[in-house]
Amino acid sequence: MKAMVCVKRVVDYNVRIQVKPDESGVVTEGVKMSMNPFDEIAVEEALRLKEAGKIDEIIAVTIGPQQAQEQLRTALAMGADRAILVQTDEAVQPLTAARVFAELAGKEEPGVVLMGKQAIDDDQGQTGQMTAALWQRPQATFASKVEIEGESAKVTREIDAGLETIEVDLPAVITTDLRLNEPRYVKLPDIMKAKKKTIDNTTVEELGVEAAKPLKVTRTAPPPARQGGKKVESVQELVSELKNKGLI
Amino acid sequence: MSKVLIIAEHDAGKLSAATGKAVRCAQDLGPEALEVAVFVHEGGDDVAGAAAKLDGVTRVLKVTDPANENALAAVLAPQVASLVQDGYTHVLVGNSTFGKDLMPRVAALLGVPQVTDVMKVEGEYVFQRPIYAGNAITTVEAPGDQVLCATVRGASYPAAGEGGNAEVEDRQVDAEIPQHTRFVGREVHKSDRPDLATAPKVVSGGRGVGSEENFKIIYSLADKLGAGVGASRAAVDAGYVPNDMQVGQTGKIIAPELYVAIGISGAIQHWAGIKDAGTIVAINKDEEAPIFEVADLGLVADLFEAVPELEKALD
Ligand SMILES: Cc1cc2nc3c(=O)[nH]c(=O)nc-3n(C[C@H](O)[C@H](O)[C@H](O)COP(=O)(O)OP(=O)(O)OC[C@H]3O[C@@H](n4cnc5c(N)ncnc54)[C@H](O)[C@@H]3O)c2cc1C
Ligand SMILES: Nc1ncnc2c1ncn2[C@@H]1O[C@H](COP(=O)(O)O)[C@@H](O)[C@H]1O
Numbered sequence: 001m002k003a004m005v006c007v008k009r010v011v012d013y014n015v016r017i018q019v020k021p022d023e024s025g026v027v028t029e030g031v032k033m034s035m036n037p038f039d040e041i042a043v044e045e046a047l048r049l050k051e052a053g054k055i056d057e058i059i060a061v062t063i064g065p066q067q068a069q070e071q072l073r074t075a076l077a078m079g080a081d082r083a084i085l086v087q088t089d090e091a092v093q094p095l096t097a098a099r100v101f102a103e104l105a106g107k108e109e110p111g112v113v114l115m116g117k118q119a120i121d122d123d124q125g126q127t128g129q130m131t132a133a134l135w136q137r138p139q140a141t142f143a144s145k146v147e148i149e150g151e152s153a154k155v156t157r158e159i160d161a162g163l164e165t166i167e168v169d170l171p172a173v174i175t176t177d178l179r180l181n182e183p184r185y186v187k188l189p190d191i192m193k194a195k196k197k198t199i200d201n202t203t204v205e206e207l208g209v210e211a212a213k214p215l216k217v218t219r220t221a222p223p224p225a226r227q228g229g230k231k232v233e234s235v236q237e238l239v240s241e242l243k244n245k246g247l248i
Numbered sequence: 249m250s251k252v253l254i255i256a257e258h259d260a261g262k263l264s265a266a267t268g269k270a271v272r273c274a275q276d277l278g279p280e281a282l283e284v285a286v287f288v289h290e291g292g293d294d295v296a297g298a299a300a301k302l303d304g305v306t307r308v309l310k311v312t313d314p315a316n317e318n319a320l321a322a323v324l325a326p327q328v329a330s331l332v333q334d335g336y337t338h339v340l341v342g343n344s345t346f347g348k349d350l351m352p353r354v355a356a357l358l359g360v361p362q363v364t365d366v367m368k369v370e371g372e373y374v375f376q377r378p379i380y381a382g383n384a385i386t387t388v389e390a391p392g393d394q395v396l397c398a399t400v401r402g403a404s405y406p407a408a409g410e411g412g413n414a415e416v417e418d419r420q421v422d423a424e425i426p427q428h429t430r431f432v433g434r435e436v437h438k439s440d441r442p443d444l445a446t447a448p449k450v451v452s453g454g455r456g457v458g459s460e461e462n463f464k465i466i467y468s469l470a471d472k473l474g475a476g477v478g479a480s481r482a483a484v485d486a487g488y489v490p491n492d493m494q495v496g497q498t499g500k501i502i503a504p505e506l507y508v509a510i511g512i513s514g515a516i517q518h519w520a521g522i523k524d525a526g527t528i529v530a531i532n533k534d535e536e537a538p539i540f541e542v543a544d545l546g547l548v549a550d551l552f553e554a555v556p557e558l559e560k561a562l563d
Contacts, residue, residue: 017384026379095355095362120381121380123364123365123380126355129350129352130352130355132322138429139321139353139429160344162435162437162490162492167432169428213394218389220386229540229546234547242506242545
């Protein structure tokens, strides 16, 4: 059984992003880019499933610019077997991404598609569910535990009220939450070894996928500023400030 | 004119607060019809009745099917998609984990994009939504010739009032329900404290609290204030508290009147969850902690001294 893992190139989570002065977007030039943290967790989960003998091949996939190869290389260095770059210089919104992934899933026939629960750039949180719908397969979102037994997977999900466990027939889409696992660090020899692994190149058009009508982003503005930074010297002072504000 | 369908979220006969907020958001669309769909496996009169009371709601549709017992997205999505074909222009749901799981599946079945986390309605198809953990706000325009699917950011809206009196109608939907997804169980952390998502006051602890045992002082202060309790990701990861208490970009996004962050450094991902709070208080022993840059009232102190002292001062 194969696993397909979708990894997105995003601004590194440690970067404090800047909005462009003309409000046309966020500055990404010269900014550190990384694999979306949730996608690292997805790759790690695939590796663990492979180590446990549940799957035998891991395919990492990304949709993005030529430079997104770097994130595929990271996935290969972590232990993925091969990779596919669906190259595009345009920003791809979730519905179009899902059409691409559903198309690739139809071709590759993975037993599981692992994705992040959200990409931390656009915070959409849609692509996994959309891929599952278009592929007409189950979805297990926000996973904190995955157990594959034969033809199905038992997945524990982080929900607002606590934890929920569902069972889904395979193939299925699973999206990862933070506590599913802790991704391994890549070691130098692995990076060298990964250079020999193949990355196939294709495009949205080549896959015969029709891009969805996008949401037009007409403005990107900084959030309203907050006045913070005031300090109090003691608990008593804190209490009287809170009393003044009518909060206690 | 828009005709809006809200998908109700409910549990054990109670309508969720997120649903009331979604209704409040929908009012800003100035809709000619604002209907709420309640999917149940049996009964459901309580939930439908609660939805019918929400201000602005013009009709409640109750859809009964044995498969609806456990609110599985794969089971609900085809029913919602089928119902929407009835001339609705907008489908909205709260951005709880229920809504986040369900709505993209509905949107994909309808072949339309989704607007995640609506924080402001600027026009029938124009909305504001946050990106990069709320560090930027985008205005997005959706195609006006397609159904608009959206999730509503709870922290941006109060709940709708409860002065309404809409009629409740039983509705059959024609949808093929898949068998590939089955409910196994749920582990719900019951608490008598105010619900973190909607509490007017919240006290949160971070890694600085140090242990599950030490978290007692956080609970104790919260009880004194009548507050809900939250935590940072680090505190959840370390096992001090269960996952449903996580506040932040990838946990709960809240907007209490008072937020007290104790032993929390103030990472941007945590900040994303509280930036709409009224007054933010931070207690941290490191005066360089980034939380102090954004807190309205900062106290540099050891939490093990300051928190019990604060609790006592509230007597
Ligand atoms: C993709 C992604 C998503 C994330 N999502 C979230 C999220 O939703 N929510 C979230 O919270 N985090 C999230 N994080 C994690 C975030 O980056 C931080 O790691 C986390 O918020 C740190 O938690 P903390 O402040 O409790 O711990 P720390 O950063 O370790 O801070 C502990 C603080 O306690 C103080 N302290 C220690 N002892 C005492 C004492 N005795 N008295 C007073 N103060 C004391 C210290 O000075 C320090 O400032 C996410 C990270 C990633 C990568
Ligand atoms: N362009 C992309 N390339 C690769 N994976 C993606 C892309 N867009 C979305 N994904 C996957 O879908 C998940 C959710 O993304 P989103 O719906 O954009 O929040 C991500 O964590 C990735 O696993």
